[in-house]
Amino acid sequence: MASSLPAPLPHDDPAPPRWQQRKAAATRKLILDAATDCLVEGGYARLTTVEVLKQANVSRGAMHHHFTSRADLVSALIHHVLHKRLERFLSDYLSALKDTDPAHAIAVATDVHWQSMKTPEFTAFLELVMAARTDPELSALLVPATREFERTWISEVERAIPHWSGASDQMLLANDVAAALHLGLLINRPFIEDPARREAVRDTLVALVKDLFAQSKG
Amino acid sequence: MASSLPAPLPHDDPAPPRWQQRKAAATRKLILDAATDCLVEGGYARLTTVEVLKQANVSRGAMHHHFTSRADLVSALIHHVLHKRLERFLSDYLSALKDTDPAHAIAVATDVHWQSMKTPEFTAFLELVMAARTDPELSALLVPATREFERTWISEVERAIPHWSGASDQMLLANDVAAALHLGLLINRPFIEDPARREAVRDTLVALVKDLFAQSKG
DNA sequence: GATAAAACAGGCATTGGTGCCGGTTTTTCA
DNA sequence: TGAAAAACCGGCACCAATGCCTGTTTTATC
Numbered sequence A, B: 001m002a003s004s005l006p007a008p009l010p011h012d013d014p015a016p017p018r019w020q021q022r023k024a025a026a027t028r029k030l031i032l033d034a035a036t037d038c039l040v041e042g043g044y045a046r047l048t049t050v051e052v053l054k055q056a057n058v059s060r061g062a063m064h065h066h067f068t069s070r071a072d073l074v075s076a077l078i079h080h081v082l083h084k085r086l087e088r089f090l091s092d093y094l095s096a097l098k099d100t101d102p103a104h105a106i107a108v109a110t111d112v113h114w115q116s117m118k119t120p121e122f123t124a125f126l127e128l129v130m131a132a133r134t135d136p137e138l139s140a141l142l143v144p145a146t147r148e149f150e151r152t153w154i155s156e157v158e159r160a161i162p163h164w165s166g167a168s169d170q171m172l173l174a175n176d177v178a179a180a181l182h183l184g185l186l187i188n189r190p191f192i193e194d195p196a197r198r199e200a201v202r203d204t205l206v207a208l209v210k211d212l213f214a215q216s217k218g
Numbered sequence C: 001g002a003t004a005a006a007a008c009a010g011g012c013a014t015t016g017g018t019g020c021c022g023g024t025t026t027t028t029c030a
Numbered sequence D: 001t002g003a004a005a006a007a008c009c010g011g012c013a014c015c016a017a018t019g020c021c022t023g024t025t026t027t028a029t030c
Helices: A019-042 A049-056 A060-066 A070-098 A102-118 A120-132 A136-160 A168-191 A195-217 B019-042 B049-056 B060-066 B070-098 B102-118 B120-132 B136-160 B168-191 B195-217
Strands: none
Touching: A019 A049, A019 A060, A019 A070, A019 A120, A049 A060, A049 A070, A070 A102, A070 A120, A070 A136, A102 A120, A102 A168, A102 A195, A120 A136, A120 B120, A120 B168, A136 A168, A136 B168, A168 A195, A168 B120, A168 B136, A168 B168, A168 B195, A195 B168, A195 B195, B019 B049, B019 B060, B019 B070, B019 B120, B049 B060, B049 B070, B070 B102, B070 B120, B070 B136, B102 B120, B102 B168, B102 B195, B120 B136, B136 B168, B168 B195
């Protein structure tokens, strides 16, 4: 059967220097994306090696070749998920801010932040976070990686919104409040039947962040 | 070996009408408390029948007698955890409000709310909530039970703080915001190294709730 | 074109969780 | 007092997940 990925082409391609490495990287990414899907669909409990290799359509041997143990897979998955999360958020964030009236910038940015918590990456990340509470080894990997992610996050947001310059305390506070409130709202969602109640919470947050911004300028 | 719980005493106790029922209820509670501990210490993944019966020091047969299947145990555990959560919160809430200057009532109430999220009951509840996301059968039990819990919660808080009377929308919003923000803060805790940052978030919430309260009166 | 190494294929033993069963002790009630 | 029922005991069979292992194919290197 023909591989759907890079074809060998031994006679036509003059200089594909490292074909094995590219193939291996592709398989690796395939497995990690499949693992992310497993996390989203079945939670950390159903993140099993068998389930992942079924989802990725690879053999047991391929799995074992790239990730010797389950812990190995999870370790790589942490960085994979955080990388995708940062990449997608910054992309959405910057493109949303690009063509937006500065007067509505805060409302738009807050909404993008909320939307970013409904992505597969974040769902997978949250599963890892919850599992890490009772798994010291996972925690030892996840906590430093996430802190590094947060630092990059903050510095990128600072670059994106120069208006906050000189008031990084206020901006950090606004970020922390938004992150906590959105996360809690996401989890409590099934228990708040009325959508108006959820919107009221988000509106309150926008007003609060606007207030913090005004304080930082006055 | 002597039972550490209710002793038979066939000749001395004139009227213990249903001794079996009391014994059964005690064993049941013992198992459910042990299950709560398992959730706290090992998360939903390690909530296994074997682990629970070890923790409770009961036999396999006793376990099977009271809870035929694991699903049976989880179903009872939901109500057990919600009951304990409501009981403890109301107790702490009312006793804290009793001897408090009304001017600081909101700050105190908010703090009690935050403290209530660090209890074993809430930790266990959160594990159930996260597991329910990818477990439809668990979700079908947990969601209605939690909504009922929320209704009781709200009505009890309304009774406890008559000042909000006539502004139940504002009170509900304040409650929703506090619940979401505290929950998110609890989960994000390991990633916020500086305690001052966490306190700043909580101070912001207190100021916000005070503001909502002022709005409801002006 | 021969050799080494990377990438992959598939199976097997162990472990741990679940469900269920036949037997035993204790309590209740006629 | 004696029989029925409730409460409890401990083990076994099944299944799913993990880790490891021995082959096989494909690519790189000399």
